[in-house]
Amino acid sequence: MRAFSQLLDDLVYTRSRNTKLRLIGDYLKTTPDPDRGIALAALTGSLSIPAVKGAAIRAIAEERLDPVLLYMSRDYVGDMAETVSLLWPTPGGEPELDDGTLSITEAVQRLVDAGRLNGPRVLAEMLDHLDASGRFALLKLATGNLRIGISARLAKQALADAFQIDVDAVEEVWHGLSPPYEELFAWAEGRGPQPTARDVPVFRPFMLAHPLEETEVSLDDYAAEWKWDGIRVQLVRTAGQTRLYSRTGDDVSGSFPEIAVAFEAEGVLDGELLVRGSDQGSADLHGGAAASFNALQQRLGRKVVSAKMQSQYPAFVRLYDILFDGPEDVRGLPWTARRKRLEVFVPKLHPDRFDLSQLIDASDFAELSDIRAGARDAAIEGVMLKRRDSAYVPGRRAGLWYKWKRDPLIADCVLMYAQRGSGKRSSYYSDYTFGCWAEDGQLLPVGKAYFGFTDEELKWLDRWVRNHTVERFRPVREVEKKLVLEVAFDSIHSSTRHKSGLAMRFPRISRIRIDKPAAEADRVATLKSMVT
Numbered sequence: 001m002r003a004f005s006q007l008l009d010d011l012v013y014t015r016s017r018n019t020k021l022r023l024i025g026d027y028l029k030t031t032p033d034p035d036r037g038i039a040l041a042a043l044t045g046s047l048s049i050p051a052v053k054g055a056a057i058r059a060i061a062e063e064r065l066d067p068v069l070l071y072m073s074r075d076y077v078g079d080m081a082e083t084v085s086l087l088w089p090t091p092g093g094e095p096e097l098d099d100g101t102l103s104i105t106e107a108v109q110r111l112v113d114a115g116r117l118n119g120p121r122v123l124a125e126m127l128d129h130l131d132a133s134g135r136f137a138l139l140k141l142a143t144g145n146l147r148i149g150i151s152a153r154l155a156k157q158a159l160a161d162a163f164q165i166d167v168d169a170v171e172e173v174w175h176g177l178s179p180p181y182e183e184l185f186a187w188a189e190g191r192g193p194q195p196t197a198r199d200v201p202v203f204r205p206f207m208l209a210h211p212l213e214e215t216e217v218s219l220d221d222y223a224a225e226w227k228w229d230g231i232r233v234q235l236v237r238t239a240g241q242t243r244l245y246s247r248t249g250d251d252v253s254g255s256f257p258e259i260a261v262a263f264e265a266e267g268v269l270d271g272e273l274l275v276r277g278s279d280q281g282s283a284d285l286h287g288g289a290a291a292s293f294n295a296l297q298q299r300l301g302r303k304v305v306s307a308k309m310q311s312q313y314p315a316f317v318r319l320y321d322i323l324f325d326g327p328e329d330v331r332g333l334p335w336t337a338r339r340k341r342l343e344v345f346v347p348k349l350h351p352d353r354f355d356l357s358q359l360i361d362a363s364d365f366a367e368l369s370d371i372r373a374g375a376r377d378a379a380i381e382g383v384m385l386k387r388r389d390s391a392y393v394p395g396r397r398a399g400l401w402y403k404w405k406r407d408p409l410i411a412d413c414v415l416m417y418a419q420r421g422s423g424k425r426s427s428y429y430s431d432y433t434f435g436c437w438a439e440d441g442q443l444l445p446v447g448k449a450y451f452g453f454t455d456e457e458l459k460w461l462d463r464w465v466r467n468h469t470v471e472r473f474r475p476v477r478e479v480e481k482k483l484v485l486e487v488a489f490d491s492i493h494s495s496t497r498h499k500s501g502l503a504m505r506f507p508r509i510s511r512i513r514i515d516k517p518a519a520e521a522d523r524v525a526t527l528k529s530m531v532t
């Protein structure tokens, strides 16, 4: 435990990314198996001791700590692990003990064995034999989430740097491995073969895009495709198992069971998860009709989905790339060859659940620009440009994929209510609700935004709100209907949530219009005409 506690202590007090990489790398190089593997699991958030999470820590805190001190420390100490490790009473006033003989693997094993019933007692006994750093480290391990500003990616990068192996190769096999990762370390140290992803449906890192700014590209070199407004998913099927992964590599198969069940051909595919819409008009133009992101949002974040949800918001995947065709890794092929493979692959899939992302037929960049400006489909966010001769490479690589979003829509709205923000904005009125004029002269709320402005503008708006308040309801102030805000948004949809019947997507305050009288702000009817 001593080396791991020292590592956490050092990591907590350093802000430099390079230092963090070096500290983790040194630890992994000098610590034996299986301890370093358990530490790596903790650093990457892959360690789980289901029986001993927050509840166990709360139980021992309440039993062993002075309630007054516990209450008082609430505001000063960051989290439960920190509070308990600092306030834990040292037995008999003895100098603090440091049980350097307890290994991290043993500590975790004892907690796992203890189970839910004995977890708090076993945890307390171990805490009695550790010093403050050891207690902190043990409690962090017990919670299964370190929360010390180390991402899973950074920990993997540290491992790769320390042993001079490829971080993408680590990423590639990661989901098929489990702690204490002995085969991974054996490979890293040149003692064993590179682990492979053949038998488990592992996640492969996505290829990403750069925004297209001021650049014009030739359509001889780049293929143009629609940018769909859904969520990126990767479908993996191998050895009879299917998984659906999200942008972050999380397994989301359970949230979209109808997709996982229907994907029956071996391979790895890349595409956009969408919800089917009712508008058949756009079906002919761009492929099957997809609904706006709003519909998809109804299904996000649900671990279990009812049959009703599935029939009301049926999900499907619009496929745009292929990484493995059967067992064959085709990522090294140019986009044109992968596209041909994809066109052969997609018809093998269930048509209700999968379709092919259509290419845009434009003869040159100017025509593409017109087509992009005229696209009225609710599920379209813009255009993607993909280099025809490029392999599928993970991450964001210069010049290979571009995203070219549609220009934002703009409306002039009147500020109606302001609310305090959170975190470092909690002393400012920084969340703004604004409205537009209805036919009968009433101002109706159309959206809410809390970004888009500079720090200077925030201070100005905060002062304006305080000086023009007409009514206060706890955290909210109603203001005089005088200030015009220019609001930019990506699209606008019908919604029952607001009285105006509208909901903006990604609204942000683009300008404060002190030059414009409130009466001249936009009408609800104008916004309705922008609905997709």
Ligand SMILES: Nc1ncnc2c1ncn2[C@@H]1O[C@H](COP(=O)(O)OP(=O)(O)OP(=O)(O)O)[C@@H](O)[C@H]1O
Pocket: 207, 208, 209, 210, 225, 226, 227, 228, 229, 230, 231, 232, 247, 272, 320, 357, 384, 403
């Ligand atoms: N035809 C398409 N090809 C590739 N990506 C597409 C396509 N249609 C929609 N997308 C989406 O566009 C995104 C491409 O942008 P990028 O690689 O920068 O990812 P991102 O950071 O998730 O971007 P954003 O938030 O702008 O969608 C993908 O994540 C994907 O969800």
